[in-house]
Amino acid sequence: xxxxxxxxxxxxxxxxxxxxxxxxxxxxxxxxxxxxxxxxxxxxxxxxxxxxxxxxxxxxxxxxxxxxxxxxxxxxxxxxxxxxxxxxxxxxxxxxxxxxxxxxxxxxxxxxxxxxxxxxxxxxxxxxxxxxxxxxxxxxxxxxxxxxxxxxxxxxxxxxxxxxxxxxxxxxxxxxxxxxxxxxxxxxxxxxxxxxxxxxxxxxxxxxxxxxxxxxxxxxxxxxxxxxxxxxxxxxxxxxxxxxxxxxxxxxxxxxxxxxxxxxxxxxxxxxxxxxxxxxxxxxxxxxxxxxxxxxxxxxxxxxxxxxxxxxxxxxxxxxxxxxxxxxxxxxxxxxxx
Amino acid sequence: xxxxxxxxxxxxxxxxxxxxxxxxxxxxxxxxxxxxxxxxxxxxxxxxxxxxxxxxxxxxxxxxxxxxxxxxxxxxxxxxxxxxxxxxxxxxxxxxxxxxxxxxxxxxxxxxxxxxxxxxxxxxxxxxxxxxxxxxxxxxxxxxxxxxxxxxxxxxxxxxxxxxxxxxxxxxxxxxxxxxxxxxxxxxxxxxxxxxxxxxxxxxxxxxxxxxxxxxxxxxxxxxxxxxxxxxxxxxxxxxxxxxxxxxxxxxxxxxxxxxxxxxxxxxxxxxxxxxxxxxxxxxxxxxxxxxxxxxxxxxxxxxxx
Numbered sequence: 001x002x003x004x005x006x007x008x009x010x011x012x013x014x015x016x017x018x019x020x021x022x023x024x025x026x027x028x029x030x031x032x033x034x035x036x037x038x039x040x041x042x043x044x045x046x047x048x049x050x051x052x053x054x055x056x057x058x059x060x061x062x063x064x065x066x067x068x069x070x071x072x073x074x075x076x077x078x079x080x081x082x083x084x085x086x087x088x089x090x091x092x093x094x095x096x097x098x099x100x101x102x103x104x105x106x107x108x109x110x111x112x113x114x115x116x117x118x119x120x121x122x123x124x125x126x127x128x129x130x131x132x133x134x135x136x137x138x139x140x141x142x143x144x145x146x147x148x149x150x151x152x153x154x155x156x157x158x159x160x161x162x163x164x165x166x167x168x169x170x171x172x173x174x175x176x177x178x179x180x181x182x183x184x185x186x187x188x189x190x191x192x193x194x195x196x197x198x199x200x201x202x203x204x205x206x207x208x209x210x211x212x213x214x215x216x217x218x219x220x221x222x223x224x225x226x227x228x229x230x231x232x233x234x235x236x237x238x239x240x241x242x243x244x245x246x247x248x249x250x251x252x253x254x255x256x257x258x259x260x261x262x263x264x265x266x267x268x269x270x271x272x273x274x275x276x277x278x279x280x281x282x283x284x285x286x287x288x289x290x291x292x293x294x295x296x297x298x299x300x301x302x303x304x305x306x307x308x309x310x311x312x313x314x315x316x317x318x319x320x321x322x323x324x325x326x327x328x329x330x331x332x333x334x335x336x337x338x
Numbered sequence: 339x340x341x342x343x344x345x346x347x348x349x350x351x352x353x354x355x356x357x358x359x360x361x362x363x364x365x366x367x368x369x370x371x372x373x374x375x376x377x378x379x380x381x382x383x384x385x386x387x388x389x390x391x392x393x394x395x396x397x398x399x400x401x402x403x404x405x406x407x408x409x410x411x412x413x414x415x416x417x418x419x420x421x422x423x424x425x426x427x428x429x430x431x432x433x434x435x436x437x438x439x440x441x442x443x444x445x446x447x448x449x450x451x452x453x454x455x456x457x458x459x460x461x462x463x464x465x466x467x468x469x470x471x472x473x474x475x476x477x478x479x480x481x482x483x484x485x486x487x488x489x490x491x492x493x494x495x496x497x498x499x500x501x502x503x504x505x506x507x508x509x510x511x512x513x514x515x516x517x518x519x520x521x522x523x524x525x526x527x528x529x530x531x532x533x534x535x536x537x538x539x540x541x542x543x544x545x546x547x548x549x550x551x552x553x554x555x556x557x558x559x560x561x562x563x564x565x566x567x568x569x570x571x572x573x574x575x576x577x578x579x580x581x582x583x584x585x586x587x588x589x590x591x592x593x594x595x596x597x598x599x600x601x602x603x604x605x606x607x608x609x610x611x612x613x614x615x616x617x618x619x620x621x622x623x624x625x626x627x628x629x630x631x632x633x634x635x636x637x638x639x640x641x642x643x644x
Contacts (some may be wrong), residue, residue, distance in 0.1 A: 018482040025483075026494055033498030140631075144623040146574055148581050149616030152601060160607050167605070270485075277489035281578055285601070295490070296582060299497040311490070318485060 004330070011326070015319040019312055026311050027071065030304050031064050037084040037302040058084050071308070080312070081305040085298075090309040093294055098313065099184030100170060101290035104213070105279050107206050109272075111214020116221025121260070123222065124229030125252045135222060143219035147278040151212040151285035158208060165208045168287035172201050209286045213278050217271065224267055228260035235259070262333050269322035276314065380632025386625030390618075394441040403434035405591040410434065414608055424610035426596070427603060436614050438591040443622065446503065447572040450510035451565055457511070458518025459561060465519070466526030467549055477523070480516040488513035492575055496584040506585035510575050514568055521564055525557045559637055566630030570623045577619045593619050 038054040039046075055061045059070065074081050080090035116139075123135040159167035170186055171177055175198055180189035187206075190199040232238065233256050241251045280292030287293075291310055298306040366381075393400055403410045403421075410421070410431040417424045423432035461480075465473045483491065492509045499505035529535065530553060538552050579585040580594030588595075593615035600611030 017478055018485070021479050021482040022486055025491075029494060029498050034500065035498070140627065141620070141624060144570065144574075144620050144627055146577050146581075146616060146619050146623075148578065149597060149612070149619065152597065152604060152612045152616065156604055156607075156609055156612065160605060273485060273487040277487040277578075280487075280489060280493070281581070284582055295493065296584075299493065299584075307494070311494070314490060315486060318487070322485070 008323075011323050015316070015323075018319060019315045022311055022315050023075075023308060024068075026308055027068055027304075028064065030302075030307060031067070035302050036060060037304060040300070040302040041085055071305075080309040083303055083306050085301045085303045085306075090305045093306060094291070094309055094313055096184065097289060097291045097294045099186075100288060101276075101279055101283070101292065103170075103185055103187060103206070104209055104282065104288060104290060105272075105275050107210035108213025108217070108279065108282070109268075109275055111210045112217035112221055112275075115214055116218035117225050117257075117261070117264070119218070120222040120225025121229055121253065121257050124226045124233065124256075124260075125248075127230065136226070139219040139222035139226075141219075142215060145216055146281075147212060147216050148281040148285045150216050151209070151282055154208050154212055155285070166205050167208065170202065170205050170288065171198070172205070175201055209282050209288055212282050212285070213275065216278060217275060220271055220274075221264065224264050225257075225260060228263050229256055232256050232260045262329070265325060265332065266329050269325040272321045272325075273318055276318065376632050376635035378632075379628045380636065383625045383628030383630075383632060386621055387629060390440050390444065390622055390625065393437050394444055397437045397441070400437045401431065401434040403431035405430065405435045405438035406589065407431070407434070414603065414611070417610055423614045426599065426611050432596075432610060432614055435591045435596055436593070436618055439593045439596065439615065440618070440622075442503070442586065442590055442592045443573055443576050443594070443619070446507050446510065446576045447569050450507045450572045450576070451514065451569045453507065453511040454514035454568070455518050455561065455565055458515040459522050459557070461515070462519040462522025463526050463549055463554060463557070466523040467530060467545075467553065473523075476519075480519045483513075484516035484520060489575060489578055492579055493582065493584060496579050501585060501587045503586065503590065506576060506579055509579065509585070510572050513575060514572065517564065517568060518561065521560060522557050525560060526553055529553050529556050563630055563634040563637060566626050566633060570626035570630065573619065573623045573626065 036055070037058065038051050038060065042051060042054070052061070059067060062070075071081065080094075082089055083093075119135050119138070123132045126132045155167040158165045166172065177186070180186060180193055180195075180198070182189045182192055186202040187199070190196075190202055229252075233252070238251060238255060241255045242248070246255075279290065280295070282288065283290045283292040284296065291313065295307065295310045298310070408428050408430060410429055411425040413425065413429045414427055415421060415425045421431050421433065423436065426432055426435070461476065465476045492513045495512050496506055496509035499509060535548060535552050538548050543552070576585065577594035577597075580592050581598045583595075583598060586592050586595060596615040597612055600608065600615070603611060
């Protein structure tokens with residue numbers, strides 16, 4: 001237990017330089033490159049004097065180093081600052097959009113695991129048969145499909161041609177979402193309110209975006225699962241299980257797959273940053289009001305504090321997941337100690 | 339790759355294209371017998387790449403329309419004999435846009451991958467070889483960039499640099515510097531302990547010589563594989579950026595941009611505007627992936643095992 005605590009503290013401390021590096025990079029890039037929030041807001045026609053006044057008000061006339069120190073000062077107090085374009089704290093749009101992104105990535109991950117692991121395990125069991133090759137081709141092709149194109153194709157087939165699923169947004173137009181704002185996770189909020197019709201509507205809107213992410217990322221999980229399964233199936237305990245006369249299906253899926261899943265869990269952390277990148281494109285394709293769209297929107301407006309805030313939250317998100325994965329690893333594999 | 343000097347009495351081999359091609363084909367046919375499946379994967383990749391490369395060099399051979407001709411045909415007409423992939427909302431020929439769009443994406447992706455290799459490899463070599471504080475700090479920076487979603491980084495750079503072919507190349511290149519850095523640094527760390535490096539040190543070779551003549555040639559084989567896989571990735575990133583609307587000025591035919599245009603007309607069932615550019619992105623990325631994986635299997639079977 002002490003070891004675990006030590007480990008946890010070290011890991012959390014290690015995320016600080018990571019956030020610091022990303023933040024510094026973005027901070028400098030934002031300010032060195034052409035364009036600034038004042039010009040973006042006022043357009044090209046405002047007199048120079050007005051622009052200078054506004055810049056002074058926002059502190060943009062100071063040297064970059066001074067601005068940076070100011071910003072870090074706020075950050076130490078866990079204050080992300082105020083938007084430079086709208087009259088709001090940076091945290092308010094972020095908290096507003098974060099649940100949508102988490103909901104999307106979570107269901108996307110579930111879909112990719114749900115597709116990838118069974119396919120990979122099946123391919124390993126039927127090694128070097130036509131089905132195995134078929135599944136391997138699927139895995140490689142799917143990995144090369146651009147996420148947004150997958151989204152567009154699904155929209156076209158299931159949304160436009162068949163009309164089964166909606167192609168944009170988190171809810172239908174007639175749903176008054178203002179009565180479900182407890183956590184921002186619509187799935188939780190609608191369940192909490194006990195409104196099954198709206199819950200169904202929310203789930204319905206999740207299907208295509210989650211499937212888009214799920215299919216594209218499933219290729220990686222097919223390959224991981226297949227490779228691990230092939231390794232695991234060589235083990236002595238598999239031979240022993242077979243010798244005891246346990247049916248092949250049970251040997252493969254119960255004895256084999258459970259052990260093959262352990263290395264897959266450790267790979268989850270790495271895949272997660274792919275998932276987040278895919279989520280941005282999916283949000284843009286499905287008009288999903290999440291962090292990715294917030295980032296794009298504010299990048300056009302050069303809203304520096306919000307952009308920095310979004311980057312910090314993404315970095316935290318990635319580190320949190322990789323920490324979670326490590327803990328999960330220790331939980332499912334008793335040999336691992338920290 | 340040999341690092342020994344050529345024996346003096348051998349006639350200096352001069353490079354001739356014919357002999358080079360002949361030895362390449364000899365290598366191809368001998369490797370086919372040796373590797374089977376992987377060889378075919380690699381060849382399939384090469385075929386796709388060469389086909390699309392031909393498209394970029396001789397676009398006129400493939401289509402008689404211009405990608406910017408707004409009077410090529412009717413507005414948003416479905417595929418027909420005159421326009422095999424139909425026309426878009428501005429009456430341009432979709433196939434012509436697909437053919438000319440190859441130049442943009444292939445050029446950007448290859449230039450970006452090369453650029454990140456040119457920056458990442460020396461940094462990795464130096465960092466792994468020198469060690470110490472320099473190595474610690476650089477590794478920390480690179481690891482942070484690596485674990486962060488690359489697309490977000492590219493978005494930030496592309497947005498700040500503004501639209502332009504060179505700018506989008508830079509934005510894509512930034513993302514992949516850590517890939518090369520990590521690979522080369524890791525290899526350098528292990529190669530620097532090899533006996534032949536120790537021998538070089540013992541005969542008094544300078545550090546620069548050891549780095550460039552002894553370590554670098556041994557790193558480069560793996561870099562070739564990663565370069566190919568990396569171009570595949572860069573293709574996706576370029577397409578993503580221009581799909582979001584952050585990369586290229588209007589007027590340059592580009593698959594990602596065409597997709598985002600097609601997205602607007604998707605609800606009315608205009609399927610040809612999105613199907614074909616997307617298919618091409620996939621094919622091109624698949625070509626480089628297959629080449630990379632085939633090469634990996636042939637050059638260094640243990641590389642992709644992890």
